[in-house]
Amino acid sequence: MNRKRPGADPITVTVFVFPGVRLLDVTGPIEVFTTANEFGGRYRVRIASEDGSAVMSSAGTRLGADLSVADVREPLDVLVVPGGPEWESLIKDDALLDVVRSLNEKSRCTASVCTGAFLLAAAGLLNGRRAATHWRHSRQLAHRYPAVRVDPDAIFVRDGKMMTSAGVSAGIDLSLALVEEHYGAEVARSVAKDMVVFMQRPGGQSQFSVRARTSHTTQDVLRRLLDAVAEDPGANHTLAAMASRAGISVRHVTRLFHEEVGTTPARYVEQVRLEAAQALLETSDDSMPLIARRTGFGSPESLRRAFVRNLGVTPAAFRASFRTTHAGERDLVPAVLPPRPVHDRPVTESAAN
Incomplete structure (x- = not known):
């Protein structure tokens, strides 16, 4: 038109x-x-x-x-x-x-x-x-x-x-x-x-909260672990740290995530941290180093690698997506590609530390 x-x-x-x-x-x-x-x-x-x-x-x-x-x-x-x-x-x-x-x-x-x-x-x-x-x-x-x-x-x-x-x-x-x-x-x-709405909403429908998308669990110990990650993504959420907080073995934590969440602890933590970083990029003018520290990625380079691996764009490009609805493009689709399913990505435990 x-x-x-x-x-x-x-x-x-x-x-x-x-x-x-x-x-x-x-x-x-x-x-x-x-x-x-x-x-x-x-x-x-x-x-x-x-x-x-x-x-x-x-x-x-x-x-x-x-x-x-x-x-x-x-x-x-x-x-x-x-x-x-x-x-x-x-x-x-x-x-x-x-x-x-x-x-x-x-x-x-x-x-x-x-x-x-x-x-x-x-x-x-x-x-x-x-x-x-x-x-x-x-x-x-x-x-x-x-x-x-x-x-x-x-x-x-x-x-x-x-x-x-x-x-x-x-x-x-x-x-x-x-x-x-x-x-x-x-x-x-x-x-x-x-x-008071986004000019261009980032991501696709998969943007909706990782914690909200997680299947309901009857395991109190796992629910507390999931909530802890969501409440403070930048905290120490290594597998060993989660096992220690929960008072159970590393093997038990891994099994609970696999059976109840359908992914590994490391992959889940990365998804939550990625979501938190997206929110800060959307709503603040914080620098990349500060966002990386606050969300647990540690460094801008780690943050960048996570964005490229999961979303196909850099954090800077993600932030820039708010400047237009991209209405002039031939096919009107989200400016940022949705994350690939977590089970398809080879994320190591160290990536979520």
């Missing part, structure tokens, strides 16, 4: 709503586009429902509609298709899928939020295309629609005129990318600052 010039016609954004739609899937993009109008953007945002009536969201909030689908006549600049918790029922609604197809035919860009990707896929609009959805449902999307090339870690993806995004708040990321594409990085950056 070409960059809009000041004074050009407004860009029309139509958000399609239906009973059970997730509220933030709707309001997140609307907030981005309407806020952009305060900083030089020109968007005309409207909500369309099948018959023009208000619908009840999954949160129990009633959403009014500006027009019915039948009233949508002119070409749409952007069509937003949100998702809903009951997506399994929605994809069986043939009438709803027909509406999605008809709206897509009129749109120049069709963008889904979260499980809205299932509606696009069920309507046959993602066949042969790359797509993203909430990490929890990515396997389901790939299984149900094998013609769709699902990227399980992308925050958002663009393939042709179709854009799909990950869970809920990722609709904000996608919308910011469109604002940058339409009106430039400065406008998008102003919107991000005003909404």
Whole structure:
């Protein structure tokens, strides 16, 4: 989509709503586009429902509609298709899928939020295309629609005129990318600052807390070890130190991590430290030596090696990823590659010391 010039016609954004739609899937993009109008953007945002009536969201909030689908006549600049918790029922609604197809035919860009990707896929609009959805449902999307090339870690993806995004708040990321594409990085950056969100969220969906992703364990001793690493990544977390704190053998610690976490203690510690370093790069102006010390990597070179090995970029490049949504790239995907699975990397115990 070409960059809009000041004074050009407004860009029309139509958000399609239906009973059970997730509220933030709707309001997140609307907030981005309407806020952009305060900083030089020109968007005309409207909500369309099948018959023009208000619908009840999954949160129990009633959403009014500006027009019915039948009233949508002119070409749409952007069509937003949100998702809903009951997506399994929605994809069986043939009438709803027909509406999605008809709206897509009129749109120049069709963008889904979260499980809205299932509606696009069920309507046959993602066949042969790359797509993203909430990490929890990515396997389901790939299984149900094998013609769709699902990227399980992308925050958002663009393939042709179709854009799909990950869970809920990722609709904000996608919308910011469109604002940058339409009106430039400065406008998008102003919107991000005003909404107190990232201009470009680092990493993919795998960024979500290592500790939160760790399977629940009934082993109290292991839970205390995991919490200790998360609370102070820069502390001494060698295998011997963990065994000493827990009052168990090194062999027992290794076995607990293998059985309950699915990786080695060293690999787990590195992942937590990497996450902590990412957070400091995102939120502070601390120097690389200070970040390396605070997160347990010790030196900037060790920090750099961990970033390159896990993310494919240097810490400096990671920090720089906040300056743009990378909307001008051919495929809109996260600027930073996600970490490879921990079991695929030959990390030695000394690397986590």
